[in-house]
Amino acid sequence: MVYGTTDGRPSAGQAEEGDRVARSRDRSVRAEHHHAAYGREAYDDPYADPHAGDQLAGHRAGKGGGPYDGYDAPPRRRRRKRWPRVLGALVVVLLLIIVGGYFYLDSRLKRESVLVDYPGRVGDTPGTNWLIVGSDSREGLSKADQRRLRTGFASGRRTDSMMLLHYGSGGTSLISLPRDSYVPIQGHGSNKLNAAFAYGGPKLLAQTVEKATGIHIDHYAEIGFNGFVGVVDAVGGVDICVKDDINDPKAGLNLKAGCQTLNGGQALGYVRTRKFARADLERVEHQRQFFAALMKKATSPGTLFNPFRGVPLALNSTSNFLVDDGDHLYDLVRMMWAMKGVSGGGGVTTTVPIGGTGSSVAAGSYITWDRTKAARLFDALKQDQKIPEDVITK
Numbered sequence: 001m002v003y004g005t006t007d008g009r010p011s012a013g014q015a016e017e018g019d020r021v022a023r024s025r026d027r028s029v030r031a032e033h034h035h036a037a038y039g040r041e042a043y044d045d046p047y048a049d050p051h052a053g054d055q056l057a058g059h060r061a062g063k064g065g066g067p068y069d070g071y072d073a074p075p076r077r078r079r080r081k082r083w084p085r086v087l088g089a090l091v092v093v094l095l096l097i098i099v100g101g102y103f104y105l106d107s108r109l110k111r112e113s114v115l116v117d118y119p120g121r122v123g124d125t126p127g128t129n130w131l132i133v134g135s136d137s138r139e140g141l142s143k144a145d146q147r148r149l150r151t152g153f154a155s156g157r158r159t160d161s162m163m164l165l166h167y168g169s170g171g172t173s174l175i176s177l178p179r180d181s182y183v184p185i186q187g188h189g190s191n192k193l194n195a196a197f198a199y200g201g202p203k204l205l206a207q208t209v210e211k212a213t214g215i216h217i218d219h220y221a222e223i224g225f226n227g228f229v230g231v232v233d234a235v236g237g238v239d240i241c242v243k244d245d246i247n248d249p250k251a252g253l254n255l256k257a258g259c260q261t262l263n264g265g266q267a268l269g270y271v272r273t274r275k276f277a278r279a280d281l282e283r284v285e286h287q288r289q290f291f292a293a294l295m296k297k298a299t300s301p302g303t304l305f306n307p308f309r310g311v312p313l314a315l316n317s318t319s320n321f322l323v324d325d326g327d328h329l330y331d332l333v334r335m336m337w338a339m340k341g342v343s344g345g346g347g348v349t350t351t352v353p354i355g356g357t358g359s360s361v362a363a364g365s366y367i368t369w370d371r372t373k374a375a376r377l378f379d380a381l382k383q384d385q386k387i388p389e390d391v392i393t394k
Helices: 012-036 052-057 083-108 143-149 193-213 225-234 264-272 280-298 307-320 329-343 371-382
Strands: 110-112 128-135 159-168 171-176 182-184 190-192 219-223 238-242 246-248 253-255 258-262 321-324 347-351 354-360 364-369
Touching: 083 307, 083 329, 110 193, 128 193, 128 329, 143 225, 143 264, 159 193, 159 280, 159 329, 171 280, 171 329, 171 371, 182 193, 182 364, 190 193, 190 364, 193 219, 219 225, 219 329, 225 264, 225 280, 225 307, 238 264, 238 280, 253 264, 258 264, 264 280, 280 329, 280 347, 307 321, 321 329, 329 347, 364 371
Parallel strands: 110 321, 128 219, 171 347
Antiparallel strands: 128 159, 159 171, 182 190, 219 321, 238 258, 246 253, 354 364
C-alpha cells in the first residue's frame, strides 16, 4: 500500500482513510445529540465518555438503585379499596328485603271496619286497649281437618273467647270477658256478650264491650280455628302445665296432668274444653294462660332468629289474623310483646269479677258482673292505673 507521494500531497489511500475517520467522528456527535433528546445534556467534548459523570456520581441517595438510578421513578397507581362499596351495597339490599318483607306481611293481614264511631261512643282513654277474640270460624279447614280436630261442621263464625288487653304506664293487664256475661246490646236488649258477635259481628261486639266497660277500644284482633292451629304448630308447640287430667272427647282432648308441649290440635282442644266444675269460668283461665304462653314462645329468640320457625309464624299469623282497618303489622307485634310481659309475671291476668247468675227466655242461663268491683277494675284501666288487688279474681 502507498502511503504518500513525492510532492507531499496525500495519496489516494490516505485520503480515503481520512474520510472514514471524519465520518466516524460525525456519527459520534450525532449519537451524543441523540442521547440529549432523552434528557441528557450534550457534552462539550464529543469524544468524551457520555457515562463518565454517572460513574463518578455513583448511586444517588433516595433513588433506591436499579435501572432508574439518577431518574425519578414512575408513580405507582394507587389501588382503590372496594370493600366499602361492597358493604354499602349489602346494607342497601338488606334494607330493601326488610322493608319489602314488612309491607308484604302487612298486606296479608285480613282487615275489617270494626272500630267505628257511633253516637255516645266512649272518648279516648289513656294507655292502649285491645279487644282480642277467638272465633270458631272453620275457614281454611278441610272436612278431614274438622273431623280430626273435632270442631264440628258449622258455618259462619261465633266467639267463645274474648279478652281485653291493656298496657300503659299503669302496667299490663289481660282481662277475660266471659261469653255468658249478661250485658245490654244495642238494638237487641240484654243478652249474653257473645250474642253481640252473632247479631252484628265484631263491630257490634266492640261497641257492646265499650259501653259495658266504659273503655275506649284502640285495636282489634281475631283469629279462627285454622289460624290458631297454624300459629301453634309454626312455633313448634307451646309448653303448658296441666293441673289435672283432662279427657274431653268432644274437644278431641286427652291430657295427663303435668308440664308438656301441646301441638296445634291439642292446644285448640285445651282452650275450647269446658269439662270442669266451673265450666266457662275455668275455660277462660286456660285461654289467658295459653295465649300468654303462645306469645312468649312466638317472641323468643329461638323462634325469631330461626327461619324455619320465624318465617312460617309470620306467614301464618298475617294470613289468619283479622284486624281493624286502622291496624298494621307493627301494632300486632306490639300486642304480642305486651302479652309476653303478662306471661313473664310482669302483669295482671284476671276475669271480670262475677256477681251472680240468672236466666231469661232470650238468653238462657247467664252470669252477671259484680257491679262495684267491676267498676273499680275498669276505672283503673280507664285512668291507666294499677288494678286494685282486691278486685283481681281467677
